[in-house]
Amino acid sequence: MAQKIPIRIYLTEDETPQFWYNLRAVMKEKPEPILHPGTLKPVTSADMEVVFCKEMVKQELDETTPLIPIPDGIREFYRAYRPSPLVRAYFLEKALGTPAEIYYKFEGTNTSGSHKLNSAGAQAYYAKEEGLTSLTTETGAGQWGTAMAMACAFYDLKLTVYMVKVSSEQKPYRKALMEAYGAGLIPSPSNTTESGRKILANDPNTGGSLGCAISEAIETAVKTDKCRYVLGSVLNHVLLHQTVIGLETKTAMDKYGIKPDIIIGCAGGGSNLGGLLAPFMGDKIAGKSNARFIAVEPASCPSFTRGRFVYDFGDTAKTTPLIRMQTLGNGFIPSSNHAGGLRYHGMSSILSKLYHDGLLEARAEVQTDVFDAALRFMKTEGILPAPESSHAIKAAIDEALECKKTGEKKVILFGLSGTGYFDMTAYMAYNNKTMNDYIPTDADLEKGFATIPDIPQNK
């Protein structure tokens, strides 16, 4: 198998995944069950189907089926922009002078600019199959909203997007792109929902948060006929769809006999990292791999490194079920100085559990260090990375430089989850040295923790 390894590995259409990888089915310690906030008992399908599509609920609650078939209709959608390339960071390696091999799976080649399209396409497909006519969702930095707008254009569904107000003001072009795809945009908090009006009454000048926008989108979905809500991260079914990233990566690496020693991803709600690491973590749990896994989060929203592993709501209005996860408290809102996404107060329950059980490491990075890494990457590899993805780049560079010190020839894999075309305001702030490295104080965090529900499970 002395096959020459190309810089960019593309799978053939025959090699692309036919199943998603349900990591929970192979985890020895499962994530805690999702609870109904009233009864504090595990939620039932019936509870969740008021808000979500039936198939999403089924996938959300399935922790026993290891491989879940990807329907032909979704594989068809994936064919429009996948497989994505696995790239050897040959030029970055040379610039760093590291003996390490660095690979990245690049999910930014589609117009939504990120991996989010993998779940957007799946969720829109199921909604259409189930006879729905419209969907609601929220978006922060805008990748998820754009992905849903594209998917809804493809499957001919109406879409309403609640966009975090500060983002909709900072990113008029993101808004224009979603509108070009036919989506309706509402800056959140808004007067169109009860939860929005309540938040505005408390703080008329708030820039909003993902938690608020989720509350509004759910409320509208529940009140609208043939309409459901879709979420772009955190939940189990979203991570499931994203395993297409890890599966393609693993097939490509196996084909050329490459074994990653370190697997790195940025983490906001966890969908990109969860999708990338799933099959590799499966190998580790099965004792077939010694790889290390690293989640990289912004120091301004440190749900892993400074959060608590407790039951919390997914939204500010406290309307969602309770999820046991790493959380800063549903009332936590990161500083508006923080650029890009990764602003969510909680974290995927799967990744939270892996972290809690010592299978996943985490580190937090400040903004200017992250943009330093982004610039280093773009000048050598040529790709303008999203600020989110640049957290992973920062850790990959640090690990590669560590190898330079020790002389180890480790294989580093990271997820380049998206591009930064709509983040030029942040790059301008970096160029002009007006970027702010805000880190919440312990007192700031305490305010967030105070919003965590005071229930027996959290004692």
Place this chain on the structure above:
Amino acid sequence: MAQKIPIRIYLTEDETPQFWYNLRAVMKEKPEPILHPGTLKPVTSADMEVVFCKEMVKQELDETTPLIPIPDGIREFYRAYRPSPLVRAYFLEKALGTPAEIYYKFEGTNTSGSHKLNSAGAQAYYAKEEGLTSLTTETGAGQWGTAMAMACAFYDLKLTVYMVKVSSEQKPYRKALMEAYGAGLIPSPSNTTESGRKILANDPNTGGSLGCAISEAIETAVKTDKCRYVLGSVLNHVLLHQTVIGLETKTAMDKYGIKPDIIIGCAGGGSNLGGLLAPFMGDKIAGKSNARFIAVEPASCPSFTRGRFVYDFGDTAKTTPLIRMQTLGNGFIPSSNHAGGLRYHGMSSILSKLYHDGLLEARAEVQTDVFDAALRFMKTEGILPAPESSHAIKAAIDEALECKKTGEKKVILFGLSGTGYFDMTAYMAYNNKTMNDYIPTDADLEKGFATIPDIPQNK
């Protein structure tokens, strides 16, 4: 050879071109020689080397070598982002209900967002090899400037970009991206050059033009030590570098036995279309193909369809050599309502000659029709196209719909030269229906024609 054709064809690294294709060497009727504006005699290498790198001049004047080797250093650069995919527009075909097969060569997968990087990398490489330390250039819509900024970051050269003033104001993010790559940006016309000051004295409120920016960039190059000027389109050596597009496309098509009947590209200065069509036109000239070739230009800057085939200057300050080309006159400045690039008054002498000899067709399209086509494309194929590239999409759709009428199963190939991430202002204007379909009147054109030099060759 009943090999299954994938939606996206990627060549292996071994299949990528090792030579550029010098179309002039196979043209039976060559383009007229470039003339020195003082003597009206063909320019010599010595004349041109004051402005351009030596190797660029050699390539510019070489009309006999059919295949020119791509140096290893440039093939290395190409490896950082090439080969680009040849995509079957499967979803667009389905939406149109056409029996035609539509393919596009997608050059927008690199961060500069267009094909321009193919020549930027080559020119920066030769500049470095020749011991230069800095380069100057101009940019309109910004693709070329970004491409040069990336190439100069890669080869460690200083770069000064004169950016058409109206573009630098409309596209602050383009500017930020070039600056992130380390380029120095100067809005043109500026006070940094004599030609800039002269233009400003005549019209202090001018938004500038490519012609003005070229004059300023050349003046600065000539006055600076170890510095030369680089141009991103129009010239023969630029088209030569861009033949990597057509060569990759032809190799991919030959591999699967696909023969294009119609080859379409947008045309501003002609580099993208010239690069795409070169090897296919070579086949046509050799009697091995009956393909049709179509250049698509904006109705607001119609150098093919309403221009004259005469000798003209390449810049407004009348400092360049004289090129026989389709031109609207060096003083022609398209309406500022026109979005995107394709704003140059002239056209590649190679394409002008092919047009004049009946080997190349041309058509002009108005903006809203072009954006209608862009939206149709992005909703089916998922890619946000550049306004420039959308001219080619418009013609491809029209030809596919013609096939629907006639029932013909033609194979249509077009160049998707770039992405529209930095053109959202234009998409917003389209969304809001504030986009203007300006077409110059005959009187407008006469003003431009009046600036064409009155020399014996033009009688």
